[in-house]
Amino acid sequence: MLQQRDRLWHRLNGAVAAHPEPLPTPLMVVDLDAFDANAGALAQRAGGVPIRVASKSLRVPDLIRRALARPGFAGVLGFTVAEALWLEEQGVSDDIVVAYPSVDRAALTRLVSSPSAASRITLMVDDEAHLDVVDSVRSSTAVPVRVALDVDAGLRWAGQHVGPKRSPLAAVDDVLALARQVVDRPGFRLVGVMTYEGQVAGVPDDVPGQRARSAVVRRLKRLSLAQLTDRRAAVAAALGELTELEFWNAGGSGSVAESGADPVVTEVAAGSGLLVPGLFDHYRSFTPRPAAFFGVPVTRRPREGIVTVHGGGLVASGAAGRDRLPLPWAPAGLALTSLEGAGEVQTPLTGAAAAMLGIGDLVWFRHAKAGELFEHATRAHLLAADRLVGEATTYRGHGHAF
Structure with a gap:
């Protein structure tokens, strides 16, 4: 699983790098x-x-x-x-x-x-x-x-x-x-x-x-x-x-x-089983593939073993708890801190993968719930194989907040 997540990191980053124009973050991608x-x-x-x-x-x-x-x-x-x-x-x-x-x-x-x-x-x-x-x-x-x-x-x-x-x-x-x-x-x-x-x-x-x-x-x-x-x-x-x-x-x-x-x-x-958010992990009867991610860039390296990304605090509805926080997913080996969690403007991350991340590198998260992710964006970028092949407008992008 960890190797799959690292491969996903390279795949997502490669698709973003190959895009003809710089893309704003948070960057929503559907595989x-x-x-x-x-x-x-x-x-x-x-x-x-x-x-x-x-x-x-x-x-x-x-x-x-x-x-x-x-x-x-x-x-x-x-x-x-x-x-x-x-x-x-x-x-x-x-x-x-x-x-x-x-x-x-x-x-x-x-x-x-x-x-x-x-x-x-x-x-x-x-x-x-x-x-x-x-x-x-x-x-x-x-x-x-x-x-x-x-x-x-x-x-x-x-x-x-x-x-x-x-x-x-x-x-x-x-x-x-x-x-x-x-x-x-x-x-x-x-x-x-x-x-x-x-x-x-x-x-x-x-x-x-x-x-x-x-x-x-x-x-x-x-x-x-x-x-x-x-x-x-x-x-x-x-x-x-x-x-x-x-x-x-x-x-x-x-x-x-x-x-x-x-x-x-x-x-x-x-x-939810189409996009597979974090809350749909760990079912005995099935193992779907995560399909929705959002990427945010590293903007600080406060000290060794910690990086800080810009934004990230897309928290799900429901009873407040750690399971409602977004999951730092790719690269593997990152975790939220217990004191700051996922913040609106910045999120510190710890773990072994922090050492290899530089300023500007993207970290990819999974939201805890599926559709709620797209309340935070006007469009989702569509990934096929290793390329971004188009965009899809969200409800918010169409001017609606149902």
Whole structure:
């Protein structure tokens, strides 16, 4: 692995050096060879179940298009209504499911005013109040709104709820009650269900130095999948008496095989598994290839064994901790310091590799999360083999902050 990282360092630096113009930093690069390999591996793991591309984990329209052009991928899982509207207008996809409930009245007003957008975008709900918000922005129900139910997929174990704190819908009766409200309410169509088992899809389970914890995580995953299989079947049977659904979405990059194996599930979601950020290391079931990097230059050598790079502090969301910090990746043999971590304007790095780095040399990092990296840039440079072959504009580059 260390030799691979050093080879990557030379490959990235060679591509930057061969570029006809100097490139500003932080320099975002996506390795298309790794991206395509990861896409193929995801499709293989999904076993023929279609993969809906999670746009939140990419945030670069050209990369979303690239994934959708691959065999086994169909549709987008968006994160805001405004984003979904823009992707539909740009022709990126004509099948977009918004993964989270929305109370964005401005965006919802645009949705209910557009028969085309309303026919291609599905809203997520888990409360009658979400339907009320939609009705509050329209004067007519002539344009039907597509709706999916977000059903809790957490593990109930030893009196605890293990998993994302998302939907209040857990019991079959509660799911069925809201489903009836959607079906009976003019101007809405119930077309799908989502059950996102984040405690399975998004938690590493083979972490070096954490043998006992990883064993517990694997056990919780097994329990969760078994419990969720029964819960999905019960919910699906109840909903089947009420209406016919178009889709049942589940899973994430870390669980496409396991989630797709459930006979109730008709599609799985994935996005992070295409770029492979730091938080997606150390899964026992798969070993993808990191595909997204950002490079920053060495600007100081404070003393022997330490170099300081300009910037680097691109920290991920979530519970604050070291796992949210970017990883100094290439060359291998660098580490953040415990007192300064990753800074907004400078980041000191220690380790054996520091001795070989000079002023102006690039150090390449991996972000802890996938799409969040591209909130910090207007474009991503595309690497194929050992050359930068083009650029892709990010959401931010298009003038959007969804």
